[in-house]
Amino acid sequence: MISYTLRSAEPRDVPAIVGLVKELAEFENLSHLLELTADKLRLHLFGPKPVVEALVGEIGGEVVGYALFFTNFSTFLGKPGLYLEDLYVRSAHRRSGLGQGILTRLAQIAVERDYGRFEWTVLDWNEDAIRFYERMGAHVLPEWRICRLAGPDLQRYKK
Template sequence: MTPITLTSGYRIRLAEPDDVPHILRFIQELAEYEKLAHEVTATEARLRETLFGEHRYAEVLLAENDNDGPVGMALFFYNYSTFLAKPGIHLEDLYVQPDQRGAGLGKALITCLARIAVERDCGRLEWQVLDWNEPAREFYRSLGASLMDGWLTKRVTGESLQAMADQFEATR
């Protein structure tokens, strides 16, 4: 993707390996805001491997300006819709540094991601938002996003993930 210059003077571009320190900092800042900093185990080495290694699990759009460098990001990856028989994009994290908010960077990042989804023939763009984060919920509503009533997110991690995987052995 060729970097895109916005009318506000900011640019949006795909991240490169040298951007990993910025990406980790944004992840840590977002986790702090979401009161989940204790869950961050990401390291620069792990991000470099999973974002830019042999198998790339996700991509990152960065918003930046000449004075401050990267000031926001949208980290995303593919999912798949069996109903549409098409890939989709899942937005994992959308983050703009607090002192940069209000300049339209969040909207620019997510609408740029929507453009990427259309260009890549994806059937949908999805993400999650914390139920208590009313500013984010209102922002997404203003963009036309709808709440997926009836759907609850389930997750297994760490020891629970290992225990679930171990159950497979019992089926053999």
């Protein structure tokens, strides 16, 4: 197993995270939807009202992976939960243990904070990720579907 460092993101990591988000968008064939900038990410990670947190993974002093996550809430459990928005490790560093380390740390954070759940989504065609998550003990919930309003569909509701 390769040695890596896992830590909370700092403002100096923002450009590296944005670069990794771009790589993730390319991997998922979603680059055409990418609007993230360093300024936007910096504001939402470290601004006056942060709405997201991040972990970064380093190998050889270089940020090669990240996780962006935030708090959600389960009315059924009456508890907050941890929602993982993105988990990405550069292809050259997959199977290094970093992805597993990130997921393990996020699960630990959820337990430390007394959250009721740790959830995320996975694309149905990403079979490698699905198998990886299942090996970690995750249950893929096939009966649930994501509903989304974005872009012009969301802007229709502007007052």
